[in-house]
Amino acid sequence: MDKADIGAVFGNESHNESHIESQYEYHIQTVTGRIRPDQLGYCQSHEHLFIADGRSAKLVPSLRLDDFDATCSELELYKSIGGKSIVDAQPAGCGRMADLQSKASIKTGVNIIASTGFHKLVFYPEDHWIRNMDEDSLAALFIDELEYGMFIDCDASKPVRRIGSKAGVIKTASDSEGPSGDYRRLFSAAAEASVRSGVPILSHTEMGMGALEQIKLFTDHGVPASSIIICHLDRVLKDAGYLMEVASTGVFLELDTIGRFKYHSDDDEVAFIISLLENGFEDRILLGLDTTRERMKSYGGSIGLDYLHETFFPLLRSYGVNDSHIYKFTVSNPAKAFIRMSPVLTS
């Protein structure tokens, strides 16, 4: 059974678990525990709630998001527009602050899906453990974070201290050429972890480039396309043929270049979404804002986690995209994309 079938189960309005095959259980892992897919609710699929003051912030100061109260007040804003769940795309050893993710979720009641996995190598110092760990050990580490809990204090030193909060997705990231060079070791480890755990992959592309190469590597390892979420595909909208080719592979398409006018206007974003709808990809689209300090209102930024609801959805509607589409992008598609297909170990 793949996720298309699960989608049929979820989409038929009956969430009776008797419809689900007995040898599998399906759930979404949040930092405070497992939830059923129908409990996910409104979910933005790629945000950043916390990033410690470290390597990332030194390279890009707007990536520092380390104020617990500010992030909680942004989550309260998110809750006020109906936000129930949110994906934090910051992976292991890279300023993730998993302990604060967990505390913020408990304080605000917003479900947070956290990431294991890795980011672009530029975000790790030359002597960082993630650059030297072999493929099998990396896969084991990612599975550890999914099964037993995430490591903290591992930005500068090896992962030792762990908390009970588990990651719910495997983040991967490559440069524009895709998973070549040293990235092959990292991508192969992530693919292995996904195949063994049934947990989906959330993959950063550089301006949408390298997506086909990433997808090929994952599927060659046995990861189903329905367990792959490709990020930032909408950052550059010039090559429609390429974008549709990526969409045609069956992966989920995470669109987050919204309210980012240095790349393109929101009208251009709407035109892209409409072209995806015209080509039959309405069940593949996920939305997010890929938040930084410059975009979170509570950090003094420009748009806030309520931007989709307050500004972008009215624009979508004005172009004729209806609420049932918006529901898919923010509720039913994420509920399929972030499902863990977990083999039940006891019979």
Ligand SMILES: [Zn+2]
């Ligand atoms: Zn991101």
